[in-house]
Amino acid sequence: MRPVRPPHRHPSRLSRRQVLTGLFAAGVGAGACSLLGAGGLLLVGLDRLRHPPAQPTATITPLPPPTLTPAPPPLISREAWGGLPPDHNAANEPGFYGPDNPEGWREYATPVTATYQTIVLHHSVIYRGNDYATMQEIQRAHRQTRGWADVGYHFMVGKSGDLFAGRPMTVRGTHVEGYNTGSLGVCLLGNLNQETVTDAQWNAVQVLLNWLVPYLGVSCLATHRDFNPQTECPGANAIALAAALARAFGLTPGTGCYLPPATATAAPALCTCGGHPV
Template sequence: GRELPPPGVSSEHQPHPLSPAQPLLGLPPAQPGSPFAPLLPAAGAAASRAGSRPGCPRIISRRQWGARPPRSRVPLRTPVPYVIIHHTAGNRCTSQASCIQQVRGIQNYHMDTLRWPDIGYNFLIGEDGNVYEGRGWRTVGAHAKNWNYKSLGFSFLGNFSSRVPNTAALNAAKSLIQCAVSKGFLRRTYTLKGHRNVFATSCPGNALYRVISKWPRFKAKP
């Protein structure tokens, strides 16, 4: 059965199950002018306010992807010492419209099925080359049991057990890490980990794990 949280700890801070494909399917396509998924100008336009600092990737804000408001939030004390990499284990997305559908589906699953107050990840990374704001820089996530209060959780959209994310996604993730450091939300002496390094799980998938294990500041063991 599902492990119960210790007294006084919300169940949302338990490790998330791999996001099933079902909640990510059947969502209405993004419509021009829709309040749920307003598309940004083509790549190369000014980044959203969430990632406007030079050197940061293009970040699609919660407002821009049509996020539901959180039911509650806990402030994150920054800069944190860790960044933890995940994959959603769902469908891939290579366009902004399809990635928005994925992110909205994940938020619905986390809030409606798992009964968490918001989407669990701090940021999500699409193979369209964009980063999608989850809980953001200043809010404790729900992505890695016992590590949420001292880390940022970045999740690649898709299943990377047997394939590697494309170059656009990998570059966006590396840029996001440097962005976190430059904005003061992640320590310059940070440690990078995969979800499997802090909990018994296959996340972030074997193929992606092999890639991040070669990135700077990666450390498998505490």
């Protein structure tokens, strides 16, 4: 398969929209990737105008056609990367989901094969020297800074090519504001505004999708920014590759397939008519 050739970008050719995106990419409260404050991201945006990120060199590697029931790829378990169990006293994801607690930890009532239509790509922004330390830092930031019960993503892809298990697919993620329910979060480790996707990381993303796409029956691959335009996530170097990656797996790029699943409803009030509930 041909190498992906992302569009060339030159600072003098940045569109008005790109300039505004750089200047106003505050992303405060938007999603899991915006770990810097508004001031920090403003500086990042200006810096990108002067020094646009290096263009990615990754290519899409041909893989065997997916089978109907492919085996999952090797995953680094939560225990192996040093993950903590969920904190169900978390401030912004308290307790368990229900009619009176829509923000709680939500275990889907449907099987995962009937839950997801869209996979959402992210980058972690932060990187702490190696994949394992970065995994622990992401979980710490999501629990302590964001106030969520657990790491927000379902899967993470290390620079080494290792695949890391996040929260279970049976549980709603916290990674894309307003669209968490029914979307699966996949995060590439690193700041992909400044760093390129490594060859091992790019290959691992495709190994993961080669399992997830047929297993879950998803139809779309979106970037975080597709859903929340105020964020730069998953970074210019991943955004440049996302559409080609989607098409390589027969997926539609973007948010067009997102279907918000049904929400829980309160139990019907019992009407005691003649002494018998109706």
